Amino acid sequence: MSQPKDATSATLAAQAALLASLPAEDGVDFERARRGFIDTLPDARVETARGGVAWDLSPFDFQGGGAPAPDTVNPSLWRLAQLNLNHGLYKVTEGIYQVRGFDLSNITFVEGNEGFIVVDPLTSAEPAAAALALMRKHRGDKPVSAVIYTHSHVDHYGGVKGVLTDADIAAGARIIAPEGFLAEAVSENVLAGNAMGRRATYMYGALLHRGPRGHVDSGLGKAVSSGQVNLIAPTESISKTGTRLTLDGVEIVFQVTPGTEAPAEMNFFFPRHRALCMAENCTCQLHNLYTPRGAQVRDAKAWSFYIDEAIDLFADQSEVLFASHHWPRWGKADQVAFLEKQSDLYKFIHDQTLRLANHGLTPLEIAEQVKLPPSLADEWHTRSYYGTISHNTKAVYQRYLGWFDGNPANLHKHPPEAAARRYVDAIGGADAVLAKGRAAFDAGDYRWVAELVNHLVFADPDNMEARNLQADALEQLGYQAESGPWRDFYLTGAQELRLVRPKATTPRQGATGQLRTLPADQLLDSLSVRLNGDTVGRAQPAMLLTFTDADETFSLKVRNGVLHHRPAKPSETAIRLSRNTLVDLVVGDRTLEAAATDGLIEGDAAPLSELLEQLDRFDFWFEIVLP
Incomplete structure (x- = not known):
């Protein structure tokens, strides 16, 4: 397998142009990310019972020390990657603590009268157990009195057996989730689980080397942990905004937000602590309206509405806002400014997509035209570290108008292999495709190389010249990508094109x-x-x-x-x-x-x-x- 290559002159020019366009760095996010730090594990390293590694941040040491962005990493993504290096136990406010940097997501602990209420027990059990042990080390050896799942994505429930034992579960431990949680969790992770899981290896860079020419960050966090994953059904569901529960002496007021970042999701407020949990509905970036790993398209209009509703319900009382990823915000003014711009971010993409669709533009055309207004573009927390304006506009179009753009030429197209053979023949054969592809690569038109040479790869997958040229183009697109998932998709694609994987005689099944x-x-x-x-x-x-x-x-x-x-x-x-x-x-x-x-x-x-x-x-x- 050929090794990753250097950034080209076209990529260097793209990185420099992006760097010049970024908001001013005031250091405030770095202060927020470090505030309240108590303790951590060396490299946040967590091993499995069999001696494997479920989580380890040491492979990301190359990002430390304030090093400038390498030529092969988008400078904006590099900044976020350095922010996401912070890890350990943090005090959010009196009685509420988070362990961050032990997985893609955060785990939150709320002190009750007798034990700890756990919010979102990570993706896998081993990092969740390590986080609980760190909490107990500093806040007392107390039991877990309840678990709350904010929503139906695996990085917010899969580690539940790291905080609850089988005996706890058999004894009826309280597990709270939004209505529809189980059906949606099964829909994504079981019914479509094999396809989504495979695509997730691309989206989260699971197969990539950690380094300047490989995986650097996932946007929401460094990466996904690789321990034991389980799905334990909730014992209680929240179906109505305004529902109040008391868990271990702690009152919680819930806001249900279906169709937002997940089909089943909820925010909630702790009156005693004057603290608002925004689940994954507000993170320090533009999120996905459509996730490249595959899932239901999200409702941008509803997403915006529920953020505004949270402002109306809780902002006057809240002194701190925390979420299932990234770092908190303290003080009413900072919270409201953040929430309003997050709300407007999704509504702007929604409205402008439909405006252009009503002018007759197709999804591909809309994706090239929509740009954020200066008041949104000037914020770090609206940047495309995870979702992108490009694929989110296409998601809005799909939600309202479906996959078909109205052009009858696209109504019944040939599948990729059949179309590829026809394209290669029409262009004049493999040598002609390669010649045109190399010329486009030399001109820095990597998007066109990827589209053009893809036809030759699908027409003749054994053509290693085509595969290597396609890989080279995808690699440069990955180096330039601000979105962590886009980078990982491009670089994983490049790696798999260069690697000749032996065919399997039997299905290589995923985890069960x-x-x-x-x-x-x-x-x-x-x-x-x-x-x-x-x-x-x-x-x-x-x-x-x-x-x-x-x-x-x-x-x-x-x-x-x-x-x-x-x-x-x-x-x-x-x-x-x-x-x-x-x-x-x-x-x-x-x-x-x-x-x-x-x-x-x-x-x-x-x-x-x-x-x-x-x-x-x-x-x-x-x-x-x-x-």
């Missing part, structure tokens, strides 16, 4: 941790997207399943190529097994014969065998930059 902790109904629902409609034919297997660990029975049947399940009454004819055994059978960790031999399944399993034969196993490492 979340499958194993799903409620029975959600687990069965996840099987429906595995049913292969091309091979099931006229087969109609039907059965009763009783889950021995959940004491629930369901009827399953295939009808017209669709898998249906419904709750059913217990029956002696039901196949009896645990949810964990079913997952083993679905992903191939255990055969049906072995499960029967080991006494893990009872009853006539023939219908289940017929169904299992029709269920796909997903290959996590499907190709993205290759056909």
